[in-house]
Amino acid sequence: xxxxxxxxxxxxxxxxxxxxxxxxxxxxxxxxxxxxxxxxxxxxxxxxxxxxxxxxxxxxxxxxxxxxxxxxxxxxxxxxxxxxxxxxxxxxxxxxxxxxxxxxxxxxxxxxxxxxxxxxxxxxxxxxxxxxxxxxxxxxxxxxxxxxxxxxxxxxxxxxxxxxxxxxxxxxxxxxxxxxxxxxxxxxxxxxxxxxxxxxxxxxxxxxxxxxxxxxxxxxxxxxxxxxxxxxxxxxxxxxxxxxxxxxxxxxxxxxxxxxxxxxxxxxxxxxxxxxxxxxxxxxxxxxxxxxxxxxxxxxxxxxxxxxxxxxxxxxxxxxxxxxxxxxxxxxxxxxxxxxxxxxxxxxxxxxxxxxxxxxxxxxxxxxxxxxxxxxxxxxxxxxxxxxxxxxxxxxxxxxxxxxxxxxxxxxxxxxxxxxxxxxxxxxxxxxxxxxxxxxxxxxxxxxxxxxxxxxxxxxxxxxxxxxxxxxxxxxxxxxxxxxxxxxxxxxxxxxxxxxxxxxxxxxxxxxxxxxxxxxxxxxxxxxxxxxxxxxxxxxxxxxxxxxxxxxxxxxxxxxxxxxxxxxxxxxxxxxxxxxxxxxxxxxxxxxxxxxxxxxxxxxxxxxxxxxxx
Numbered sequence: 385x386x387x388x389x390x391x392x393x394x395x396x397x398x399x400x401x402x403x404x405x406x407x408x409x410x411x412x413x414x415x416x417x418x419x420x421x422x423x424x425x426x427x428x429x430x431x432x433x434x435x436x437x438x439x440x441x442x443x444x445x446x447x448x449x450x451x452x453x454x455x456x457x458x459x460x461x462x463x464x465x466x467x468x469x470x471x472x473x474x475x476x477x478x479x480x481x482x483x484x485x486x487x488x489x490x491x492x493x494x495x496x497x498x499x500x501x502x503x504x505x506x507x508x509x510x511x512x513x514x515x516x517x518x519x520x521x522x523x524x525x526x527x528x529x530x531x532x533x534x535x536x537x538x539x540x541x542x543x544x545x546x547x548x549x550x551x552x553x554x555x556x557x558x559x560x561x562x563x564x565x566x567x568x569x570x571x572x573x574x575x576x577x578x579x580x581x582x583x584x585x586x587x588x589x590x591x592x593x594x595x596x597x598x599x600x601x602x603x604x605x606x607x608x609x610x611x612x613x614x615x616x617x618x619x620x621x622x623x624x625x626x627x628x629x630x631x632x633x634x635x636x637x638x639x640x641x642x643x644x645x646x647x648x649x650x651x652x653x654x655x656x657x658x659x660x661x662x663x664x665x666x667x668x669x670x671x672x673x674x675x676x677x678x679x680x681x682x683x684x685x686x687x688x689x690x691x692x693x694x695x696x697x698x699x700x701x702x703x704x705x706x707x708x709x710x711x712x713x714x715x716x717x718x719x720x721x722x723x724x725x726x727x728x729x730x731x732x733x734x735x736x737x738x739x740x741x742x743x744x745x746x747x748x749x750x751x752x753x754x755x756x757x758x759x760x761x762x763x764x765x766x767x768x769x770x771x772x773x774x775x776x777x778x779x780x781x782x783x784x785x786x787x788x789x790x791x792x793x794x795x796x797x798x799x800x801x802x803x804x805x806x807x808x809x810x811x812x813x814x815x816x817x818x819x820x821x822x823x824x825x826x827x828x829x830x831x832x833x834x835x836x837x838x839x840x841x842x843x844x845x846x847x848x849x850x851x852x853x854x855x856x857x858x859x860x861x862x863x864x865x866x867x868x869x870x871x872x873x874x875x876x877x878x879x880x881x882x883x884x885x886x887x888x889x890x891x892x893x894x895x896x897x898x899x900x901x902x903x904x905x906x907x908x909x910x911x912x913x914x915x916x917x918x919x920x921x922x923x924x925x926x927x928x929x930x931x932x933x934x935x936x937x938x939x940x941x942x943x944x945x946x947x948x949x950x951x952x953x954x955x956x957x958x959x960x961x962x963x964x965x966x967x968x969x970x971x972x973x974x975x976x977x978x979x980x981x982x983x984x985x986x987x988x989x990x991x992x993x994x995x996x997x998x
Contacts (some may be wrong), residue, residue: 385832386930388452390450392650394449394460394464395445395446395449395461396442396465397440397444397464397467398445398448398449398463398465398467399432399441399442400751401463401466402429402432402445402718403429403432403829406466407429407586407604408426408604408632408634408635408802410462410463410466411425411429411468411634412634414459415625416461416695417456417458417459422544425448425452428444428445428448428988429605431594432444432445445656459964473602478693488827499522500760501996503831503965504930506802510757526609528930530592530593530594530595530596530617530782531593531594531596531661532591532592532593532622533585533586533587533588533592533593533594534588534590534591534592536582536585536586536594538578538582539551540596541578541581541582541585541594541596541620542578542623543578543581543582544578544581544714545580546713546717547692547694547696547697547713547977548692548694548697549579549583550582550685550688550689550692550697551685551688552576552677552681552685553682553684553685553892554580554676554677554678555580555583555584557675558580558584558675559587563920564645564647564673565636565639565640565645565646566640566645566648566671566672566673566872567581567584567645567646567647567673567675568624568649568650568655568672568673568674568675569581569584569647569648569649569650569651569841570649570650570651570670570676570677570936571605571652571673571676571677571678571679572651572652572679572713573651573787574679574708574710574786574788575651575677575678575679575710576677576709576710576804577651577677577813578622578649578650578675579710581620581622581647581648581649585618585620585647585759586915588645589616589979590620591615591616592617592618593613593615593616593617593618594617594618594620595610595617595618595619595620595621597619598622599623599626599627600626600630601627601630602630603627603630603631603635604617604630604633604635606619606639607635607638607642609637610639610642610644613641613746616642616643616645617645617647618644618645618646618647618845619645619647619648619825620640620645620647620648621646621648621649622648622649623649623650623651623654624649624650624654625650625654625657625658627648628658628665628668631668632664633664633667633668633671634666634763636671638887639864640671640929641781644928648672653907655669655674659670665960673829678709679708679710680706680707680708681707681708681709681710684927685709686701686707686709688885689701689709695813695971699805699806699809699813700809700819702805702809703751703805703806703808703809704805704806705805709817711786711788711789711803712788712806714786714788715786715788715789715806716786716804716805716806716807716810717806718785718786719785719789719790719791719804719806720806720807720810722785723739723956724738725806726739730778732780733767733770734770734773734774734776734780735777735780735781735791736757736778737763737766737767737770737777738763738774738777738778738781738792739781739784739791739792739803740766741759741760741762741763741765741766741790741824742759742762742801742802742803743755743764743803743807743808743811743817744762744811744820744821745759745824745827745828746757746802746808746811746812746826747805747812747820748825748836748839748840749821749833749835749836749839750826750828750831750833752802752804752835753793753795753798753800753802754786754800754801754802754831755800756799756800756801758827758831759801760774760823761827762827763777765823765824766820772950778792778794778801782801789804790804791803791804791807792804798947805833805945819847820843822854822858824853825840825843825844825858828840828968829862837862840862840969841859841860841862841863841991844854844856844858844859844862848868848871851875853871853872853875853876853880854872854877855877855879856868856869856871856872856875856880857869857872857880860872860880860883861883866884866887869883869884869887870884873903875881875886875899876908878903878904878909879901879904879909881903881904881907881909881912882900882901882904882905882909882911882912882915884900884902885897885898885899885901885902885903885912885915885916886911886912886915888900889901893965894919894922894923897919898916898919898920898923901915901916901919909957914965918956921950921953922953922956922957922960925953925954925957926957926960928942929961929969929973933969936939943983944948951977951981951982951985951996952977952982954973954974954976954977954985955973955974955977955982955984956986958970958971958972958973958974958976958977958985958988959972961973974988974989975989
C-alpha cells in the first residue's frame, strides 16, 4: 500500500486523535505541512466532539482526510504516528455532554497516549492497552446560556457583592478601552479580585457576552462555539488555576486571534505556584497582563467609600480599622448571622450573650476595646445562669472565622475586648436588637467618658419624652433637672418619689415632701420610710413644742420625751425654729439638745448647756 493511499483504519485512527489530548500536537504538525488543512482540522475536531453519533463523527473525519491527503500525503504518516497501531477495543458508554479521558500504560507496541471521547450520545469508548485512570470533563456552556456583560449579576460570577461598587485605584489599568486578550487580576484572598473583575466586565462594549464555564470544563471546543457568534465575548475564569489543565498556549492564541477577551483571577500564592512551576502553565501565565490588587485600601479608595452615601460603606470607613475593607464586607455578614443564630434556644447562649455585652457597650459609644472585667460584668448581668461559662464563651467568640476575625477581637497583651467592627456597625444601625438596658448605661457612664454622657443624655431624653418613667428618673439624675424628677415621681417611679421627697424636705417644704415620701414608702422604699419617719417626728415635735409654749402640760411632757429620747429631734427642731424666726424657742431646744449630748448642739451653744430653762 503506497504512501498517501487511504485505508479503512485511517478514519478510526483520526477519530482517536481528534478525541484525545494529542490532537493539539497533531494540529501543530499539520500547520507546518498544510496550513489550510490545519484550519479545517481544527473545525473538524469541534464537530467530532459535538457529533451525536459515531457514524456522523466518522463521516466528518473521512471527508476531511479525502481532501487533505491529495494536498500533502505526509498527513497520513503524521496521523498514524499519533494514533498508534489499532488494538482490541474496550467498549464503554459515554454520557451525553461529557468527555471521558483515559491514560494508557505504555507497552512494546508504542508510546503512551491519552485517548479522549467527548460529547457522544451513545458511542463506544475504544481504548487500547490498560486504562489506569478515567477523568471526566464538562463541555463549555451552550452560547444560548451566556450572560450579558452589561447586566451580569455579580453572584453569577462568584462575587457576593451587596453594596455599590467603589472604584479601586487599579481600575485605571483595567479600562474597557484596552484591548487585552488575556487579563489576569491577582491579589491576596478576599482582596476584591473577583468583584473588581466583574466591574471591569460590566464596563465592556454593549452586546458583549460572558461565557462562564464551570471548573473542569474542556475549553478546547470553545473556539468553535465562539466562531458561530457575531457578538463580542469574554471568557470568565475566576480562580484560573481550576482551568489550567484545559488551557494551553495554542488554545489561548486562537482565542486571542479571534478577538476573545479572557478575564481571570488568581490568588498571589496560586499565581506564584503556577507561574514559576510547570513549563506548560508558566507559558500560559506569561501571556497574561497581570494587575495586582492590594488587600489594604488606600486613602483615596476610603474617601470614595465615604462619599458613596451607602451606610454600610461609610460604616466600613469608621469601623474597619485595619483598612482591609473587602474582608470586612465579605466576612462581616457571615459573622453577624452566626452571632444571631447563636441566640436561639438551641444555640450558644453564653457566647451570644458575651458578644451582646460587648456590642451593647459599643452602642453606649464605648467603641474602643474595653477592660475584660467590664465586659464580664455586663455578661453576668445578661446571663447570670451562665456566669461560670465566661471563659468558654470567650474562646468561642474570639476564634477567627474565614481567616479574618472572630466575633470579638481581643487586644494582645491587655486582654481588652471589642466587637468586630462590622458587628458594631450593624448593632448600631439595626432596629432588631432590644434597647440597651439602663444598668448597662450605668456601667458605661461610670467609665467617665464625656461622649458617653452626651449620648446617654440624648438617649434618656428621647425615652423620657416617650413617657418612660425610668428614663425620666435617669435623665433627672444625669442633668440635675428637678422637673424631670417630679415627672418621674408623678408617673409612679418609686426612687424618683423618694429622691424628690428628700430634696423637698431639705428645703423645708415638709408638706410636699411628706406626700412624695409617703408614696415611695408605701411602694416599699426603705430610704423613704426612714426619711418620712424623721420628718413626721420633727413635725410632731414642732406642734408639741408650740402646744407646750401655750402651757399645755401634756404637750410639755411629750416634748420632753421626744427630745430626751432623741437629741437629734431636738437639734432639728431648734434649727427649724431658727428658720421660722422664733429665736427664743430655738435657743431653748438647742440648749436642750446640747444637754442631751448632741455634738452639733453642744458646738452651737458654746458649752452653755449645763442649765436648761423652762
